[in-house]
Amino acid sequence: MDKPILEVKELKTHFLTDNGSVPAVDGIDFHLNDGEVLGIVGESGSGKSVTSLSIMQLVGQPGKIVDGEILFDGEDLVKASEKRMRQVRGGKIGMIFQEPMTSLNPVYKIGNQLVEALRIHKKMSKDAARKRAIEIMKLVGLPRAEDLMNDYPHQLSGGMRQRVMIAMAMICEPKILIADEPTTALDVTIQAQILDLMKKLNHELNTSIIMITHDLGVVSEVCDRIAVMYAGRIVEEGETKSLLRNPQHPYTKGLVESIPDVRYKKERLYSIPGNVPTPGSVKKGCPFAARCAFAFDKCSEDSPILIDLGDNHRVRCLLHEEENGAELLQTSMK
Amino acid sequence: MLAYTVRRLLMLIPVLVGMSLIVFFMIRAIPGDPATAILGEKASPEAREALTEQLGLNEPWYTQYVEYVGGLLQGDLGESLRTNAPITEELLPFLAATFELALVAMIIAVVIGVNAGIISAWFQNSWFDYTAMVLALVGVSMPIFWLGLMEQWIFAQELGWLPSIGRENVRDPIDPITNIYLLDTLIQGDFEQLGTAFKHLILPSIALATIPMAVIARMTRSSMLEVMRSDYIRTARAKGQKMFLVVYKHSLKNAFIPVLTTIGLQMGLLLGGAVLTETIFSWPGIGRYIIEAINFRDYTVVQSGILVIATIFVLINLIVDLLYAAIDPRIKYQ
Structure with missing residues (x-):
């Protein structure tokens, strides 16, 4: 189970426009183990769809993988020929998309x-x-x-x-199924059926699945592990339970707190203020700093690095470099 | 489908009534009259009056119109004022000549135009795309008569490869059966004459094909560009399909409806509006037949000729509409 079938290393996919290079995916690392369901979560514009299209080498013009490796069973797909990629697409890696209607x-x-x-x-x-x-x-x-x-x-x-x-x-x-928001366009009862089907495929055929979604409900339902993406980077990664119960990045925390809970009738649902910055607009510091309730001086200066918290849990936040940062995170955002 | 076809054919009636009225009055609005045109300027007024009476043109317009339409209802297109021959018989060889020329021109235009459009869209912004689109722009803006004259100068006059005018060798004419000479010579198994007929077709059909080819290429390109951005094209690629089949199978059928509309309209224009080409290449077609009739104020020939062209135009559009349903299963006619 713990043998990675897919490893993405330092992947950078940029869109080369007339106004310069826009980093839609800006150096991400993750892996997918054999038989595992990995969720990639993030808001619109965080780069999750571009990541999945990069794996298939289907990023449309003017997008281009500028750096990094995508190792599928040890073979680097970034360097693979178009002919080889055609064998991989559909044969080794299957993909489904958000809009079944189109x-x-x-x-x-x-x-x-x-x-x-x-x-x-x-x-x-x-x-x-x-x-x-x-x-x-x-x-x-x-x-x-x-x-x-x-x-x-x-x-x-x-x-x-x-x-x-x-x-x-x-x-x-295929060994891997990439599902790019497979349930977003469907109504709730159908969503549940489709998720059940994906779980069934995972169990019965031992297909590894990358589930791309903005819906934490979906990931908690089916995923073994979660990677949270923000502005083209992975900001937190961990096993589903520990990540959802104990989010270590303010962004993940915000996402978790904005899940509606039918048991409590709250005044207002929590929402993270602001929007995802357009790729490339944040030149230095943490790209989430402008929206972060815990931001401090350093956040707008230094770029956070990925910190290993143990138990497969990693986070990219400067708070964890501070002494009392982790405790600070326990306070509510509201 | 059948009910729809019948309904569309019934709609032909008001179109034809309208057309016949318009043509009936338009031709009479042109200064001059048939008697003068036939007898010449120097004829005596008495002679002219006598001919006018003989042709039935002294009757009030409604009597003339009713008589004309009465004939049409019995399938009688009337008789030429100038030659007294029945128009149905007189017109057919001209119509066949135009049909042959227009069909060959259209085949050239579709084969080259559609493929140029597809390749331009496939390799958008490549040198092929730029060259093809510049040529298409030149094609639509070039005067046909100039192109025809240049063709004659280069290929007939200077190089002597091809005949410059007519549709057969005057000293060794082709025996007409259907008056579509490619077909007639094939039926007769006379391959030498088939070659002659073919050689005569080359220059005029290329001149005639230029504008439709350019229009079709541009339409195909823009329609293909739109389709190739759609989700199902991404799906086809994610399956591992070859780009050639993604383009020619998945994209083309979807992109073809606007192209088909263009082809239908252009075909209608070619059948009715090949006058310039027919004149330059002395092609005995329907355009020249009608122009000559206008010069002689041959009212009945003009009326019937234009009515025949209008009917063909409407029928072509009907066929195009029916073909939509064959291409796109979502289009259903009830």
Whole structure:
């Protein structure tokens, strides 16, 4: 279980615009163990989607991986040829996206789109591919799979389309499934079903999963470990329980405190003031300093480094370099 | 689908009634009259009056119109005022000549235009893209008559590779069957004449193809650029599909509807508006037939000729609309 299948080292993905280079992902490290579910959490604009697209080498123009390594089973994908990447995409690493409504090609039948990956990676015959497609559709809980093969995406509901997307990503039995906000566009009951399905895939097929989301409810449900991203960097990383119960970064703490709790009727839900800074706009110091309730002088000067707190828990915050910083964090933010 | 087609065909009736009225009055609004045009300026007023009466042009306009429409309803396009020949018979060879020229031109325009548009979008901002788009701009802005004359000068006059005018060897004419000479010579198995017919087509069809080719290339490029940004294209790439198939399978079918609309409109324009090309290359087409009829104030020929072109235009657009449904399963006609 503890053997990493994917290691991301010092990954930097920048967008090279006319106004200079914008660091969307600015030097992140994380790993994914075999059979593990890792959650990458952050607000919109924190760089989590760019991270996942970087792993697949699918960052669109003008984005470019400028530095770092992405080791998949020891092989650096950053240096891999386009031909090799095509074998990895869909074959070794599957990916599903946020918008099931627009992520399926509207002019081709579901069956056609499902068998495509098999025809690419497994060189299967049409009949065998068809059989396998029906099998995987049943596995992801799609009813009347045979009929669905001949349906077009617009004839399906959002939840069903997301199941089709998952079936499509899983059809070649990839080792890793990257799910980029897979439940965001779905309503709550369907969300729970999709999360259950992902857990099932993880248990039954031993697929390692990277779950990208802004929803802490989702990560607490399915993830073994969590990495919190802020402004293109990982600010805190740890096992789900300890990270959610005992967040060590003010940003994580803010996120946790802004989860609504139906048991208590509060006056107002907590929210972190301000927005994620646009990438590259913070030149020095901690990028969260401007929004941080615990910020002190040093925060706007020094860049925090990742501090290992033990038990797989790491945090990037200057408070932990101070003497009474950790205690200070225990006080409520409200 | 059938009900829709029938409904669309019924809608042809008001269009044709409107067209026939407009043409009927427009041609009569042009100064001059058929009798003078036929007999010449020096004819005596008595002779002119006698001819006018003989042609039935002394009747009030509504009598003339009702008589004309009455003929149309029986499938009779009337008789030429100038030659007395039935227009249906007279017009067909001209129509076939134009059809052949327009079809060949359209095939050239679609094959080159669509592919240039696709490659420009695929390699956006590359040297190919810039070159193709500059050429397309030149193509739409270049006067056809100039291009036609240049072609004749270079390929017929200077190099002597191709015939400069006409559609057959005058000393050895092709036996007409359908008057589409490529087809006729094939039916007769006369490959030498097929070559002759083909050679005669090259220069005029290239001149005629230039503008539609440029318009189609630009439309394809912009439509492809939009489609290639969509989520389902990212999905196709995440499956490990080759870029060639991502472009030609996943993108093109989605991008094709606006392109098809353009092709339909351009085809209609080619059929009706090839006058310049037909004149320069002495192509015995419908455009020249109608222009000549206008010069002779041959009212009936102008009326019927334009009505035929209008009908073809409407039918082409109907076919285009029906093809939409074949391309995009979300489009359903009831």
